[in-house]
Amino acid sequence: MLALFLRDLKLAIRTGGGFGLALAFFLIVVMFVPFGVGSDLTLLARIAPGILWIGALLACLLSLDRIFQLDAEDGTLNVLATSPIPLSGVTVAKSMAHWVTTGLPLTIAAIPLGYLLNLPSIAYAWLFVSLFIGTPALSFIGAFGAAITVGIKRGGLLLSLLVLPLYIPTLIFGAVTVIKAVEGSNPMPSLMFLAGLTLLSVVIMPFASALALKANLS
Amino acid sequence: MSLWEYANPVKFMGLSSRLIPTLSVLTILCLVTGIVWGFFGTPDDYKQGSTVKIIFLHVPSALMAINAWMMMLVASLVWLIRRHHVSALAAKAAAPIGITMTLIALGTGAIWGKPMWGTYWAWDPRLTSFMILFVFYLGYMALWSAIEDSDTAADLTSILCMIGSVFALLSRYAVNFWNQGLHQGASLSLDKEQHVDDTFYYPLLFCIAGFVLLFVLLVLIRTRTEIRLRRAAALAARNV
Amino acid sequence: MPDLGKYADTVILAYIVSFVFLIGLVGLTWLQSRRAKRILATEETRNGK
Numbered sequence: 001m002l003a004l005f006l007r008d009l010k011l012a013i014r015t016g017g018g019f020g021l022a023l024a025f026f027l028i029v030v031m032f033v034p035f036g037v038g039s040d041l042t043l044l045a046r047i048a049p050g051i052l053w054i055g056a057l058l059a060c061l062l063s064l065d066r067i068f069q070l071d072a073e074d075g076t077l078n079v080l081a082t083s084p085i086p087l088s089g090v091t092v093a094k095s096m097a098h099w100v101t102t103g104l105p106l107t108i109a110a111i112p113l114g115y116l117l118n119l120p121s122i123a124y125a126w127l128f129v130s131l132f133i134g135t136p137a138l139s140f141i142g143a144f145g146a147a148i149t150v151g152i153k154r155g156g157l158l159l160s161l162l163v164l165p166l167y168i169p170t171l172i173f174g175a176v177t178v179i180k181a182v183e184g185s186n187p188m189p190s191l192m193f194l195a196g197l198t199l200l201s202v203v204i205m206p207f208a209s210a211l212a213l214k215a216n217l218s
Numbered sequence: 219m220s221l222w223e224y225a226n227p228v229k230f231m232g233l234s235s236r237l238i239p240t241l242s243v244l245t246i247l248c249l250v251t252g253i254v255w256g257f258f259g260t261p262d263d264y265k266q267g268s269t270v271k272i273i274f275l276h277v278p279s280a281l282m283a284i285n286a287w288m289m290m291l292v293a294s295l296v297w298l299i300r301r302h303h304v305s306a307l308a309a310k311a312a313a314p315i316g317i318t319m320t321l322i323a324l325g326t327g328a329i330w331g332k333p334m335w336g337t338y339w340a341w342d343p344r345l346t347s348f349m350i351l352f353v354f355y356l357g358y359m360a361l362w363s364a365i366e367d368s369d370t371a372a373d374l375t376s377i378l379c380m381i382g383s384v385f386a387l388l389s390r391y392a393v394n395f396w397n398q399g400l401h402q403g404a405s406l407s408l409d410k411e412q413h414v415d416d417t418f419y420y421p422l423l424f425c426i427a428g429f430v431l432l433f434v435l436l437v438l439i440r441t442r443t444e445i446r447l448r449r450a451a452a453l454a455a456r457n458v
Numbered sequence: 459m460p461d462l463g464k465y466a467d468t469v470i471l472a473y474i475v476s477f478v479f480l481i482g483l484v485g486l487t488w489l490q491s492r493r494a495k496r497i498l499a500t501e502e503t504r505n506g507k
Contacts, residue, residue, distance in 0.1 A: 144381060148374050152364050161360055162378065165353045166385045169392040176396055190395070197388065208381050215373035257473070268462040271469050275476040318483045322476050329472040333465055432480075439487050446494040453501040 001085055001093045008097035012066075022059040022102050023109050029055040030113045041118045048117035049127065049178035055113070056106045056131060057138060057167055063102050064142040065159055067094050068150045068213070077150075081217050087210035095136075095143040095206070103135030119182070126181035130191060134174040137198040140205040141166045147209035151216040169197055227445050230304045234438045241438070245431040252424030260417055272330045274422055278429035280323035283351060286316030286433060290358075291383050294376035304441065306372035307448070309379065310362055311440030315433055317355040324348050343393045350389045354382050368448065 033051050037043060071077040080090050110131050111124060119127065145163035149155035173194040180187035256274035263270035293309035296302055327345065328338040339345065361378055365371035462469050 141385075148361065148378060149364075151370065155364065158360055158364050162357045165350060165357055165389075166381070168350055169385060169388040172389075172392040172396045193392070193395070204381075204384070208377055211377050212374055215370055215377070218370070262463065267465045268469050269465045271462075272472045275472060279476070314486070315483060318479050322479045325475045325479070326472045329468055329475065333468050436483065436487050439491055443487070443491045443494040446491075446498045450494070450498040450501040453498075453505050457501070457504055 001089050004080075004085070004090060005093040005097050008094055009100060011070075012097065012101040022063055023105055025062055026055050026059040026106055026109055027113065029058060030116060033117065045118040045120055045182075048114060048119040049123065049182060050175050051117060052110050052114055052119070052127060053131075053134075053171055053175040053178065056110060056135065057171055059106055060102050060135065060138045060142060061160055061163060061167075063098065064146045064163065065149070065156050067098055067143050067146040069146070072150045072216075077213070078217060081213070087213050088206040091143055091147065091206040091209040091213070092202075095140045095209075098143065099136050099139040103131075103139050107131040107135055122184070123178055123181040126187050126191075127178050130174045130177040130187075130194060133191065133198055134170050134194050137170045137194075137201040138167060140198075140201040141170070144205045144209045144212065147212040147216070150213065170194065170201075173197060227304055227449075231442060231445060234442055238435065238438060241431060241435045245428060245435050248424050248431055249428035252421050252426075252428050255421035256418075256425060260421060263418075266334060269330050269333060270418065272326050273418060274425045276323060276326040276330065277422060278426045279319045279326065280348070281426060282429045282433050283316055283319040283323050283348065285430075286312050286319060287351065287354070287379075287383070287386070289433075289437075290316065290379050294379040297372055298376050298380075303372075303448075304445070306376065307444040308437055308441045309376070310372075311437050311444055312433075313355060313359050313362070315436050315440070317352065317359065319429075319433075320348055320352045320355060324352070341397055343390075343397055346393045346397070347390050350393070351386060354386050358382065368451075 030051060033047070034044060037047070068077060071080070081087060085093075107128060110127055114124060114127055142163055145159050145166070148162060149159045152158060173190045176190040177187045177194060180190060253274060257271055260271065262268045290309040290312050293305045293312070297306040297309065324345070327348075331340065332338050358375060358378060361375050362371055365374060
């Protein structure tokens with residue numbers, strides 16, 4: 001499992017797709033917001049938590065189809081399915097690799113981007129923590145969507161349609177955490193819900209993904 | 219004789235063809251009674267005026283929007299565990315009905331909301347939840363139509379329905395947490411103090427029964443359609 | 459026709475919208491069912507020969 005994790009990590013770095021593209025996309029989304037709503041700093045400060053969370057979530061969505069697609073095309077997935085590691089384990093390794101190459105860089109990038117959007121200074125720690133805790137859920141849920149659509153040609157749009165509704169609770173708890181911090185009220189309850197959500201996704205999603213992969217491979 | 223006998227497509231076709239005429243009559247009776255009674259036979263509410271009559275469409279459709287998803291969940295589980303084809307096809311058949319019910323609930327709610335809340339749309343938790351339910355239905359139906367192999371499609375949609383149910387429920391609580399609502403309390407509680415007045419309650423019960431019967435009837439017809447299409451595809455494959 | 463007062467438009471619009479959706483659903487179901495029957499019938503006659 002560790003070997004698989006490292007292999008996915010290496011592949012993602014070498015092909016250069018995951019890292020750079022998601023970050024560039026995130027930057028562009030954040031840059032577009034002032035173009036769309038005007039450069040009024042007080043307005044930007046108010047909508048910054050939501051924009052940063054939505055931007056990170058969409059950037060995460062971009063690289064999801066890579067999780068299984070390449071391995072399914074060259075037959076690696078069939079080999080993995082017959083290997084001693086259970087498919088749920090394969091999913092865990094791949095979701096983790098996806099998080100390290102996408103979720104983690106996005107979490108770090110959100111800090112300077114928050115500055116661009118005039119995010120109040122008290123909120124940075126909460127932004128970082130909420131993204132750090134919340135993005136693993138995005139990767140694990142996303143891997144499930146990728147597992148379901150792996151057999152479909154040009155399934156990218158369908159993948160978004162399936163995954164985005166599943167992201168709703170994560171987005172709500174994540175964004176509310178930062179908004180509460182900005183307002184000066186207690187962000188802990190929503191952060192706890194967010195953490196619970198991530199734990200739940202980590203526990204149930206690999207099994208669901210394994211079921212979906214099995215159905216697709218048979 | 220067990221219930222599972224009807225998981226056999228031939229048995230199902232036989233039983234459903236005998237049920238459909240009776241069911242159609244009952245559906246029409248309940249719907250006509252409920253709606254005519256509700257529309258012509260109830261007084262105006264002291265607060266809501268005549269808009270209270272919208273309840274006879276809004277509440278049953280909202281109920282069925284959720285129950286249709288529940289039925290799909292049960293049918294999906296039956297397919298995953300016992301591999302009965304009729305079950306998978308029934309889940310597929312129910313989705314378009316569920317999405318229509320969601321649209322009716324949203325539509326009537328919006329129309330009622332304009333004079334009562336002063337707006338067609340507000341980000342009230344229940345409205346938002348229904349919007350989310352609508353998106354879940356869309357994803358589910360899109361997945362069915364995207365996969366060619368029918369058993370794989372049944373597997374994947376069933377898994378999606380399972381996971382979707384968990385996340386739809388989570389979204390419901392998340393949305394509640396995110397925003398406090400405008401909606402009134404339960405209109406259908408068994409507790410006399412809570413639910414709507416008797417004059418509205420009885421016609422409403424007829425309407426709900428009518429919507430439930432309509433749902434069952436349409437699911438039966440649509441499942442029969444799916445079975446026929448499946449059989450035709452099998453025959454076509456054999457002829458080639 | 460009962461007196462619907464000032465909210466007549468609202469109530470009638472809600473009923474019309476609902477009926478349009480319901481009739482659309484029933485109609486669609488009916489059309490699809492007819493189509494399936496026709497397809498199956500042609501396949502069966504082809505198979506019978």
